[in-house]
Amino acid sequence: xxxxxxxxxxxxxxxxxxxxxxxxxxxxxxxxxxxxxxxxxxxxxxxxxxxxxxxxxxxxxxxxxxxxxxxxxxxxxxxxxxxxxxxxxxxxxxxxxxxxxxxxxxxxxxxxxxxxxxxxxxxxxxxxxxxxxxxxxxxxxxxxxxxxxxxxxxxxxxxxxxxxxxxxxxxxxxxxxxxxxxxxxxxxxxxxxxxxxxxxxxxxxxxxxxxxxxxxxxxxxxxxxxxxxxxxxxxxxxxxxxxxxxxxxxxxxxxxxxxxxxxxxxxxxxxxxxxxxxxxxxxxxxxxxxxxxxxxxxxxxxxxxxx
Numbered sequence: 675x676x677x678x679x680x681x682x683x684x685x686x687x688x689x690x691x692x693x694x695x696x697x698x699x700x701x702x703x704x705x706x707x708x709x710x711x712x713x714x715x716x717x718x719x720x721x722x723x724x725x726x727x728x729x730x731x732x733x734x735x736x737x738x739x740x741x742x743x744x745x746x747x748x749x750x751x752x753x754x755x756x757x758x759x760x761x762x763x764x765x766x767x768x769x770x771x772x773x774x775x776x777x778x779x780x781x782x783x784x785x786x787x788x789x790x791x792x793x794x795x796x797x798x799x800x801x802x803x804x805x806x807x808x809x810x811x812x813x814x815x816x817x818x819x820x821x822x823x824x825x826x827x828x829x830x831x832x833x834x835x836x837x838x839x840x841x842x843x844x845x846x847x848x849x850x851x852x853x854x855x856x857x858x859x860x861x862x863x864x865x866x867x868x869x870x871x872x873x874x875x876x877x878x879x880x881x882x883x884x885x886x887x888x889x890x891x892x893x894x895x896x897x898x899x900x901x902x903x904x905x906x907x908x909x910x911x912x913x914x915x916x917x918x919x920x921x922x923x924x925x926x927x928x929x930x931x932x933x934x935x936x937x938x939x940x941x942x943x944x945x946x947x948x949x950x951x952x953x954x955x956x957x958x959x960x961x962x963x964x965x966x967x968x969x970x971x972x973x974x975x976x977x978x979x980x981x
Contacts, residue, residue: 723761723771723786723813761786761813761822767829768811768822772898773840773849780842781863784813785830787840787849808836810849812865831858831868838898844907844935852897853879855911857934874934877945881916882924895925902961904968909934911945914957918979928952928961928973 761768761784770789776782790807810831813822835851842848847860847868855878856871878899896914903909908930915926929948933939952958960974 723759723766723768723774723784758820760820761827765824766813766822767827768813769807771811772838773900775840775842777842779862780812782814783863783865785840785842785847786811786813787836787838789837805835805837805851808833808849808851810836810840810847810868814865828865829867830860830864831856831871833871839901839911841901841903841909843903843909845937846935848874848901848909848934850878850899850901850911852899853877855899855901855909855934873942874939875911875931875943875945878911878913880924880946882922896957898959900959900961902963902971903935904963906932907935908932910951910961910971911948912955912958912961912973913945914955914959914976919956923954926953926955926957928955928958 760766761771763769768786768788769791771786772789773787775785788809788811789805790809793806796806809829811827812830813827815822816826817823831847831849833849833851833856835854836849836856837851839850839855840848842860845859845861846857848855848857849871850856853876854873855875857874858868858871860868881895895916898914900912901909909932910928910930912928913925920926928951929945930951931943931948934943955973955975956978957976958973959976960972962972964970964972
């Protein structure tokens with residue numbers, strides 16, 4: 675089995691802290707956080723995106739197996755949320771959704787980092803060629819029926835390797851492959867092809883400090899990268915371990931970068947030179963600020979397998 679835990683980061687703990695932002699790991703998972711976790715777990719699926727609300731579309735909720743699904747859990751005090759299909763691989767254009775962004779910076783559109791269709795011959799259950807047809811999809815429920823139809827989505831950007839990370843900041847849309855981060859000029863609510871992306875960061879696959887023969891770059895291990903900005907415009911990037919338990923923490927870190935949303939960025943930045951914000955994190959897949967102050971960063975830690 676695997677231990678997944680929520681983390682938050684503060685300066686008095688053993689994790690490295692830089693500046694005023696606090697990041698503290700804790701194993702005290704409160705029931706309220708588990709409720710949030712449960713809702714998030716049912717939100718994404720392998721073939722579509724589900725909408726979690728207090729009731730199904732139209733105010734009702736069918737038994738499990740119907741159009742809406744009433745969820746229950748031992749973690750919840752009473753009946754859980756009603757989950758209905760919001761976007762799928764046919765009408766919604768979604769193939770392998772991963773990261774999501776929905777905020778005033780997107781004018782209410784749901785932006786999805788989608789790995790796209792699996793290449794022919796790829797493993798039908800676990801992709802070995804993640805993001806080969808990677809893209810960013812925008813979803814907009816124009817008729818407010820709670821479901822994304824054929825004419826309510828558009829592909830904003832395409833880039834081979836896009837597989838998870840997505841963020842919007844300072845007039846740019848950011849998305850990541852396992853090794854690189856790209857950006858596109860983007861205005862809230864933009865509904866058109868954004869063209870080619872600009873490379874802003876590279877070397878996230880690096881597994882150790884460069885030696886006499888250069889550093890080892892490996893696409894193995896955890897390949898998804900999580901992106902989040904703070905109010906100062908700094909980008910936090912989480913990269914997971916190469917193996918189940920690495921001998922060092924070179925890849926198990928969150929690094930922080932300034933100026934990546936600067937319109938005058940002169941050249942791509944080497945990830946290995948980034949500021950180490952938090953260390954010793956096996957695979958911090960989810961990152962979110964605790965509140966609008968953005969002083970405490972929460973994370974979802976995927977612990978080791980085969981315990």
